[in-house]
Amino acid sequence: MITTFIFDVLTDLKKNNHNLSKITFVLPSKRAGLFLKHQLAQITQQTIFAPEIISIEEFVEDLSGIKTVSNTELLFEFYNSYIALTNKENQDSFESFSKWAQILLQDFNEIDRYLIPQENIFNYLSDIQELTHWSVEGNQTEFVKNYLQFWNKLYTYYKHFTKQLLDKNIGYQGLIYRKAAENADTYIENNTEKQHVFLGFNALNTAEETIIQKLLKHNIAQTFWDIDGVFLNNPKHDAALFTRQHKKNWKHFEKHPFNWVTKNYSEEKNISIYGVPKNIGQAKYIGTLLKNIEAKTKSLQSTAVVLGDENLLIPVLNSIPSTVDALNITMGFPLKSIPLASLFENLFHIHKTSGNSFYFKDVVKLLSHQFIRPLFYIEDTDYASKIIETIDKNNLVYLTVGRLKEISKTTDNLLDLLFSNWNTTIDIALKNCTNLISTIKLYLDKNKDANLLSLEYLYRFNELFNSLTRLNSEYHHIKDISTLFGVYKELLSSETLDFQGEPLQGLQIMGMLESRVLDFETVIISSVNEGILPSGKSNNSFIPFDVKIENKLPTYKEKDAVYTYHFYRLLQRAKNVYILYNTEADALTAGEKSRFITQLELEGIHNIHHEIIAPHAPVITPKLKEVFKSEDAIIRLKEIAEKGFSPSSLTNYVRNPMDFYYQKILKIKEHDEVEETVAANTLGTVVHNTLEDFYKPLENSLLSVEIVQQLKSKIDAKVTYHFKNEFKEGDITKGKNLIIYEIAKRYVSNFLDLEITDLKAGNEIKIVAIESNNTVLIDIPELDFPVKLTGKVDRVDQRNGDIRIIDYKTGRVDAPKVEIVNWEDITTDYTKYSKSFQVLMYAYMMSLSNQIQLPVEAGIISFKNLNAGFLKFSKKDKQGNGAKRDPQITQETLDNFYVELKHLILEICNPNIPFTEKEV
Template structure:
């Protein structure tokens, strides 16, 4: 394939131009590398390399100004802003930085397009005065300050420009403006220079002026790269700028346009892929490359052009292993580095000067991959142990002293991470630098494995040192919030640049890096509206109509720029793969670019369309089944000998897989910090408080005096048990305080119910509180003993009738402790789990000879205390009003049959643990 650069060099060589004496000026440095490489293909003898520079370098040479970063520019502008603005109207640096960046962009545009600043700023001020009724006598203070700001814009611009020029620094627009001022001097002092402008398209007014001056003086020539197909179409945006230059530049009244080629109409293989999401596009790029390598295509003439920089990492991870040479032109955004999240978390942690830290923030920092290595002892990190301690003790908020105690002997690391930044930027930056060095020393132990992370760390070290330098010079960073805003601004522009051989292997680049370069095979990603082209985003203080009046670029010109880059990229290519995102839920996603539609409507090429979808076969959820092998059966024998509890049996009824996980595998639930008191904690507190009250009264008759004594101790007992279960969790505020008060209310309501019963003449004697039971269940079919265990909350005599009472802090209704069909007792969890439990307790106490039949058993529901003691009952049908609440020997015999059937099922080696589908 013949490239544009080669064509230009060949023409110059054929005209006997001395290439060594030519200065080549290109849109980017990247193109210069390829130009230097092509010289050897044109010249048949050894020559000195010509001077090859980018337009940015050339304008800096002309202006004698040094380009500074946007962040430093912001600091310089704030100094001018402070000097020119009344103290009462001054914004702090944090607020200033948010709007000043837009103002600086407008300054840049005004200078690049050589707009008379006084004229446009006065015009803008006049517009604002009209908008806010300037002739109205009574203006609010807000309107007066607003109009004052617009009135001062010209002063800000003038003072700022003079200030930068005096320091020999500048932003791009100012450098271009100064370059225009110095162009005549340059022409006079460099009359023997030969300049070639190569591959330009959209020029700003300053560039136009420089180019025309050099062309008219005879010092320069310019070679455009334009297709005849686009040039002859008066409405095709790809030719918009060059067509205007040919019509309007006086140079072209006596000179021909160099040059217009005819490559676009040549045969091309164009494939368009609609793919959902970024990752889908990355995977498809990998698939395309795999096919290319299989066809032995030279990847040195292949380019992947990423319209979105966020696709870089997914694409790198999707490349086929057969690709051994790779050159990445675009840098990876530093904000995408894993360590960036660590510093962001630290800033969020220290933005407020609280003396304690929320546990989730602490855990998030301690468990970060670059921090956990700092807590290693004997090649084992202590972080998991620290996190477990936080969870067990319900430490919702932790201060630095607590962290030091938890993290011994790593107090130094805790000091770096959690010492207060005191809302001081200098201290914050020193702490972050100290942290960088600590992480560096830790990573260097495995240097080969951590080489990329160390590279990230080095770039962050540079970033923080730059912030320290800026703060030492300007002293505008007067709070952590301000520092964080500047840090984010600086981070968004920083990249981690890759090093590689630029002329070998597969090329990965952004759209702008592709300028002047040509490839046989091109893969372009994210060709969606809003991305390529970028759409109608208007980030400027200058209104659209004012931009039109002063010939400043609008979205129309930006679209034309994207159009030129897109078509120039494919005009010489033979194989073109265009990918777009089909997902409408993504930002700017779902709608394919107008460029794709244009390709289709032109009808010049055969285009293959593909809709690429993931190979997602519908998955039919299969309920899990676990067969009982020898190990499982051995474990079941252990459980049977120790004793099945009513809760474990109801757990099996609910879902056998849960029983398997909890009892066979001994998998317990993950301990989390209880920010708000959990239901089981509330239940434990109520149970233990009532045990404290009633345990001393075992064997005694209950009296009103007993209950009144209990009521006096409710607050102290509940508090004590909350501390026991909730550890160091705070119960003095928020939802926890509400739950704490609910616990006291439940207990007081229960005690009031007892008083009401006694006042009504009922006699209550306490038989047992928290009675432990363990009884043998004789099952002939099993060759090992089976026990049932259980702790009964309360057994009492109510007017001579024995009652077995189970406390429930949740809401239980009467129909939930009633049985109609005995066979459903061990199969219908939702209907009969409460009945099963109370019958278990009754069965165990009877078999243990602790009670004599008949008895009553039931539930005391603290959320339904108005219903009183909810007694177990046997009914013949759902509509049977004659329910039997007495538990007799016949009742227990019926229960025993079902209990044995359940235990036999659990222990049967032929019956697997089969998961139930729980709705």
């Protein structure tokens, strides 16, 4: 085991006869205090009282006498000041205000933590803006005037806001630090006998420096720095940027030793650097490293996984080997990643835009949520499914609460919670959220043991909504659901669900800041990429870069130096170091390894193993699905044969036998989804049904121009009727649906015009049959069970004495689609010959049932290609432009078709030929 920095500090204090029980230890974090307490037990051989161990934040808060409050509450307080100091006509809404106020609060925080004279810097900022915008010019626009007025008011905002906070004895971190620095002298007077030990600090703000130096001056404090000579003695190494400044600038170190400059970094280390593609690749490789480390050392007691990007937490947890039993996670699980967060995200999304109706996808998403779906299961009935099925069946695109209640009266109270009164008042919206949490809790309580984690989620969200309710009742700044959603997201982003574990045992998983003051023998650091470690240039501030330099405020350079220190400090005492970086360019990062890695390689102090890891990508040969015909499948095929093979089912088999298997053998139907836009098959059905209504009464009669003209006047009524019948409650009064509705009317109108033109040309047309149902027995001697064919023919007519079998197609069909050269192709190529197969099958069935006398013509009327007229099936002698076409369907034609049809049916019914998927 390695000797840690904390252990060295405690050993030194004991060696110099300090009474450990009377020391106040001040550390950068609470977590470090826990490790100090643990190592204290290893130092002393006798029972002692535990010393006071606190974090710097706790120490400063105690010194200031002011309580810290959440960032969200500060926003509400600041908005009070903003409203008090801004004319009503110029006031931003709370939602708009919060976007820029967040940045201003950060600036207030920095100014106070670094003890900058407030009036000076705000006046300086205001002067800069006036110079920039030529404020002496008389013709300033209203926008420029308001802009300059904003900068002039910054100091006024600051004074009013801070006074308001101090009156309530609360504050943000910077204000607390400023007050603590002001109170330091009083604290020293009252604690002359108290000893303080500050250990493991690096970057200190001016307030912290002031407090510590005052304590040092009065001999009631000691400081222990954890810095290596390699960094300190190199003026260009940023890991010691702050420590060099403290050593040089603090008067205390003119007469006192600087504890400590160590030599741990130069000791031999095993450093391996791995370039791994993608974040998930890194997470998986961390799992592999842990497995190898555990196999070698039999323990992960002094091993830490430090996540440069904390979003890797969940993938890493999922990659940890199952053999790892002791595990401690310092980072909390973000509440925004919990499934319950998506529920409230959906709810706020639905109610953000005020309206009385809800989009069906939002409703279905909400009702299908894992925490909501079970609530609709009442007395063995799944009312959520009932609602969803009704939405699909009736094509409901927008729904009101009333319509939802009509579908499921049993769940009225639950539907009210989810959909009613949200926009009435914010109080009601929040009450709905807390009541919903209570309702979910009642359900989960029925099986408490199985739902412990879910109940913990609920508890944390209940706390969050209680905070929102308190803030709303105290400040009244939330005026609408959109603002409430913004505040909710702000609170949610900072909340975490803490893991429970043994903090001092086994593998440690933490973020970079949690690693402060801690030492581990083996360290795995992930996401060591530019833009992450270090984070690089970012300027989320109203204070320009040069003004920050002038006032000694931290810039991105100082922030990068903080992470440089943390990175190298992790390496100081470690024996085995594994550094991972992402080699791929992701959304906002360029896949560039961090400068820290380049610096390590250029230092030449350690032998570094650098390797690019390529994930194992097995070659998966695509294999087409194959289903062998079982006895049950054969029985089902016999049932289908007895009922009748339709042209569509046979062409479905030709296209892909697996589709036939799913739809006909397994009886798996496609899910009827809501049609927001009228689907092609719905348009086809409407046109077919309209023409059936028009022509069915005209069977066995001759057409005339007058009869067809009369039909044109009925187009609107019939098409509208069939749209309502097929499209249910879908809206055809606007948008694309209105266009498709008009197209349907135009299709029917154009068809009737074509009919009129044909009649006016002197052609005689007699309607023989409309939507004629045919079921015939086909003779297949090879099969020992009856086989039938079935199908519905759109239209059979007699034109100038010639019988025509017509199939309507609302899509575009061209003449080559109803022509064949080789008969064997008709049952093998769906794309080219499915139309020919259909019309020939209709002709074959009608011939078998003696409804027609050969020869006949059969073909397609394409509504998208009406100018081409009746596209007749024809047999071509050969391919090419000079091919001879024969449009007459004779007995010979049907005999040739029968051979191919029989071959297809025998293949389908053959128990030894499996259903095999076709390549698309």
